Amino acid sequence: MNTLELQKTANEIRKGIVSGVHAAKAGHPGGSLSATEIFTYLYFEEMNVDPENPKDPDRDRFVLSKGHTAPGLYATLAQRGYFPKEDLLTLRHLGSYLQGHPDMKHIPGVDMSSGSLGQGISAAAGMALGAKLGQKDFRVYTLLGDGEIQEGQVWEAAMFAGAKNLDNLVVIVDNNGLQIDGPVDKVNTPYPIDKKFEAFNFHVINVADGNDFDQLRAAFDEARTVKGMPTAIIAKTLKGKGVSFMENQVGWHGKAPNDEEYKIAMEDLEKAGEALCQK
Amino acid sequence: MSEVKKIATRESYGNALVELGKEHEDVVVLDADLAEATKTGVFRKAFPERHIDCGIAESNMMGIAAGLSTAGKVPFASTFAMFAAGRAFEQVRNSIGYPHLNVKIGATHAGISVGEDGASHQCNEDIALMRTIPGMVVLSPSDDIEARACVKAAYEHQGPVYMRFGRLAVPVINDRPDYKFELGKGVVLREGKDVTIITTGLCVGYTLEAAEKLAAEGIDAKVINIHTIKPLDEELVVAAAKETGKVVTVEEHSVIGGLGSAVCDALCEKAPVPVKKIGMQDVFGESGPAVALLQKYGLDGEGIYCQVKEFMA
Numbered sequence: 001m002n003t004l005e006l007q008k009t010a011n012e013i014r015k016g017i018v019s020g021v022h023a024a025k026a027g028h029p030g031g032s033l034s035a036t037e038i039f040t041y042l043y044f045e046e047m048n049v050d051p052e053n054p055k056d057p058d059r060d061r062f063v064l065s066k067g068h069t070a071p072g073l074y075a076t077l078a079q080r081g082y083f084p085k086e087d088l089l090t091l092r093h094l095g096s097y098l099q100g101h102p103d104m105k106h107i108p109g110v111d112m113s114s115g116s117l118g119q120g121i122s123a124a125a126g127m128a129l130g131a132k133l134g135q136k137d138f139r140v141y142t143l144l145g146d147g148e149i150q151e152g153q154v155w156e157a158a159m160f161a162g163a164k165n166l167d168n169l170v171v172i173v174d175n176n177g178l179q180i181d182g183p184v185d186k187v188n189t190p191y192p193i194d195k196k197f198e199a200f201n202f203h204v205i206n207v208a209d210g211n212d213f214d215q216l217r218a219a220f221d222e223a224r225t226v227k228g229m230p231t232a233i234i235a236k237t238l239k240g241k242g243v244s245f246m247e248n249q250v251g252w253h254g255k256a257p258n259d260e261e262y263k264i265a266m267e268d269l270e271k272a273g274e275a276l277c278q279k
Numbered sequence: 280m281s282e283v284k285k286i287a288t289r290e291s292y293g294n295a296l297v298e299l300g301k302e303h304e305d306v307v308v309l310d311a312d313l314a315e316a317t318k319t320g321v322f323r324k325a326f327p328e329r330h331i332d333c334g335i336a337e338s339n340m341m342g343i344a345a346g347l348s349t350a351g352k353v354p355f356a357s358t359f360a361m362f363a364a365g366r367a368f369e370q371v372r373n374s375i376g377y378p379h380l381n382v383k384i385g386a387t388h389a390g391i392s393v394g395e396d397g398a399s400h401q402c403n404e405d406i407a408l409m410r411t412i413p414g415m416v417v418l419s420p421s422d423d424i425e426a427r428a429c430v431k432a433a434y435e436h437q438g439p440v441y442m443r444f445g446r447l448a449v450p451v452i453n454d455r456p457d458y459k460f461e462l463g464k465g466v467v468l469r470e471g472k473d474v475t476i477i478t479t480g481l482c483v484g485y486t487l488e489a490a491e492k493l494a495a496e497g498i499d500a501k502v503i504n505i506h507t508i509k510p511l512d513e514e515l516v517v518a519a520a521k522e523t524g525k526v527v528t529v530e531e532h533s534v535i536g537g538l539g540s541a542v543c544d545a546l547c548e549k550a551p552v553p554v555k556k557i558g559m560q561d562v563f564g565e566s567g568p569a570v571a572l573l574q575k576y577g578l579d580g581e582g583i584y585c586q587v588k589e590f591m592a
Contacts, residue, residue: 057351104349104378112349113378116369122339123374126346126354129331133307134350153370156339163334 001044004279006213009079010040011273014242015266016075016088022262024071024092027100030252031145032072034176034211034237039076041216042141051081054108060138061127063112065120065154066145066174067101068254073110074098082109118151120144121171125161128169128230139168147179149190155200161230162201169230170223171202174210176239178250197232210235244268284423285448288481289387291426292444293318296355296385298427299434300326306434309344309356311337316446317357317387337362341370341382348380353434359393360386360443364405375439376412383433384441389419390531391559391576392447392481394569401564407536409441410509416462417509419443419530419538421483424453425506428460436462445531447569449481465512467519471501474591475519476583478529479505479538485573486529488580489587498591508538513545520550527555527587531578534558555590557583 001009013036021027043049047060064073071091078085090096097106101115111127114120124142131138144154161169173193181187190196194204203226205219216235223231239253240246243265257265300306300322312335314320323330333340337358344354356363363386364371375382386405393401409417416436420426426444433440452468468483469490478486483504490500501523503515520526526546528539539556546552559576573579577586 061349063346112346113373116373119338119342119370119374122342122370123346123349125339126343126348127350128346129343130347130350130352133329133347133352136350153338153342156336157342160333160336160339160343164331 003213004276006040006044008273008276009044010036011242011269011276013040013075013079015269016078016085017071018243018257018262018265018269020071020075020088020091021256023089025256026092027071027256028068028254029071029246029256030178030239031066031069031174031176033241033243033246034239035069035072035143035174036241037211037213037216038143038172038174038235039072041213041220043076043080045217046220047141048138051109054082058136058138061111061124061140063120063124063127063140063142064102064114065124065142066117066148067115067120070100070102073102077109117145117148118153121154121157125157125166125169128161128166129164131168132166139170141170141172143172143174145179146173146175146177146184146190146193147187149173149193150188158197158200158202165228166230167227170233171197171230172233172235174237175234176237178239178248178253180253182250193234201229202232203229205231205233207233207235210237211241242269242272283450285450286423287446287448288420288423288426288444289318289446291423292385292387292430292442293321295427295430296322297325299430300329303353303434305351305353307331307347307352307354309333309340309354311335311340311358311362313358317385319357337367338370341367342374344382345374345378345380348382353381353383355383355385357385357387359400360389360402360405361400364408364441365402368408372412376415379414379438381437382439385444386442387444388446389443390445390480391564391572392445392531392569394446394572395566397566398563403533403559403564404536405443406508406532406538407540410541414438415509416440416507418506419479419508420506421480421504422449422451422453424451424458425460429506432460432462443480445481447481450484452484452487460506463507463510463512465515466504466506467501468504469500469502471499472523473499474525474527474587475501475503475523476527476529476587477503477505477516477538477542479508480531482529482531482578485578485580486583489583492580492584493587496588498588500587505538508541511541511545513549516542516545517549520546520552525553525591527557527590529557529578529583532558534560555586557586
C-alpha cells in the first residue's frame with residue numbers, strides 16, 4: 001500500500017475504534033488511536049499474514065502487550081478481513097468473542113492473550129525464540145505502552161531478548177506520553193526509553209512522529225536489516241489522535257464517548273476521510 | 280532388611296526430561312539459574328541446544344514458555360515451587376492458564392523438606408495457588424517411578440500442567456510390575472475399613488508406615504495415593520469416604536487450599552464425613568534438616584500415626 005492508502009485505511013480503523021468503544025460504553029480509545037498507524041502499518045504492509053489462514057505456523061506474529069488497546073487491534077483485524085466489521089459493535093458485550101482484552105482462544109488473528117501489562121513482551125520473545133529453535137524465519141512484533149514499561153517484567157524480557165540475540169523480534173513502544181494517573185514523566189518517568197533498550201543490547205530506532213507512515217516505513221525497513229540483536233522502535237505518538245476532543249487528553253485513556261461525543265468523533269473522522277480523498 | 284532405594288523426585292524430573300527429549304524433538308526445557316538444583320542440568324548436558332537458561336527471572340520465563348508453546352514447542356519451565364507458583368503466579372494464570380497453552384511447569388523444592396534454606400524457600404502454598412487456575416492440571420508424585428510417569432503424562436496431556444517435586448530423597452514405593460500411571464486416577468495402596476487416609480507426594484511413604492503402626496493397634500486404614508490433585512479422582516474419594524465413614528488427608532503443604540481442601544470440596548457435597556487434615560497448620564516452616572522438620576511438623580510416619588490415632592479415639 002502507498003502512504004495515502006495506508007492513511008485512508010487508518011482512518012477507517014479509527015472509525016472502528018470509536019464505534020466499538022461507543023457501543024461497549026467502555027474501553028480504551030486514547031491508546032488505540034495513538035497506535036492506529038502502527039497497527040495499520042503492521043497488518044497492511046509489514047507482516048506476512050493471511051486472514052484466511054490465521055494459524056499458519058509460518059506467519060509473522062503480533063503480541064499486543066498493551067492489551068487494553070484491544071479496540072485498536074480488533075478494528076485493524078476486522079479491517080484486514082479476519083472477522084466482520086459489524087462485530088466490533090459487540091465489543092465487551094456479554095457473550096461476544098471480542099473480550100475486553102485480547103483473547104487468542106476465541107478471536108481470529110489474535111496471536112496471544114494479553115492485558116496484564118508487561119507480560120506480552122515475554123510471550124513475544126518466546127515466540128521469537130521458538131522461530132529460531134524451529135529454524136523458521138517468521139518475525140515477531142510486540143507493541144508496548146510507555147506507561148507499561150514501568151513493569152519490571154518488561155526489562156526481564158528485554159534482557160532475555162538481547163542476551164539471546166533475537167533479531168527476529170521488534171518491540172515497539174507507543175510513546176504517547178500519558179498514562180492513567182497523568183504524564184508518564186510525572187507518574188514515574190520511564191525516560192530515557194531509548195538508552196534503556198540500548199543498554200539491554202537492542203538496536204534502537206527513535207521515530208519522531210509515530211503517526212507518520214513514511215517514518216514508520218523507514219523504521220520497520222531498518223529493523224529488517226538488523227542482525228544479531230532485537231530492535232526497539234520508540235514511536236512518539238499523539239494520544240487520542242484523530243478525534244479532536246480526545247487528542248492529548250489523559251481523561252480519554254479509558255473512557256467511552258457518549259452519544260453526542262460519538263457524533264462529533266465520527267464527524268471528525270468523516271472530514272479526515274474526505275480530505276484524504278481530495279489528495 | 281535390605282536398604283530401601285531412595286531418590287528425590289527432582290532427580291526423577293531431570294532424568295525423565297532426558298528420556299522425553301530423546302523421543303520428542305519438540306521438548307524444550309527452561310530454567311531460571313537453578314539447573315543444578317532442579318536437575319534440568321542433565322537435560323542441558325544431553326540437549327544443550329534445547330535447554331534455555333532464562334536467568335533469575337521467573338516471571339519472564341513463564342512468558343517465554345507461553346510464547347514457545349504457541350510456536351509448536353512443548354516447554355518445561357523449571358524452578359523452585361516458591362517461584363513457579365508464588366512469584367510467577369500471575370504470569371502462569373494470565374499468560375499460560377487463561378489461553379490454555381501447552382506449557383508444563385516443573386516445580387521442585389516444594390514443601391518444608393527443602394530443609395535448611397528455611398521458610399522463604401519452603402513453599403507450602405503452591406497446590407492451593409495452582410488448583411484455582413481453570414484448566415490447570417496439578418500433579419504431585421510420591422516417588423521416582425511415579426514422578427517419571429507424571430512427566431511423561433504431562434507431555435502427553437494437551438494443556439497446562441503443574442508438577443510438584445521434592446528435594447529430599449524418598450523411598451521408591453511404586454516398584455511393582457503392574458504399576459500404571461493414569462492421569463486423574465487415585466491409587467489404593469492399602470485396603471482398610473476403619474478410616475481412609477488420602478495422601479500425596481512424599482507423605483505417601485510415611486502414611487504407609489503409619490498405616491502399619493495403626494494396624495498393630497487394631498485400626499485398619501485404607502490408604503489412597505492422590506498423584507493428580509486436579510482433576511481429583513472424586514469417585515474414588517467419595518466411595519472411600521462412604522465405605523470407611525472417616526477421612527484423614529496428609530500432605531506436605533498448608534492445610535488451607537491443598538489436597539485436604541480439595542478432598543473436603545468433593546466430600547462436603549457428596550459424602551459429608553468427618554475429615555482430619557494433616558499438613559502445615561497455617562504456619563511458615565523454618566531451617567533445619569528435612570527429616571527433622573517433617574518430624575517436628577508431624578508429617579513423618581510417627582507424626583501421622585499419632586494424629587490419626589487421636590482422630591480415631
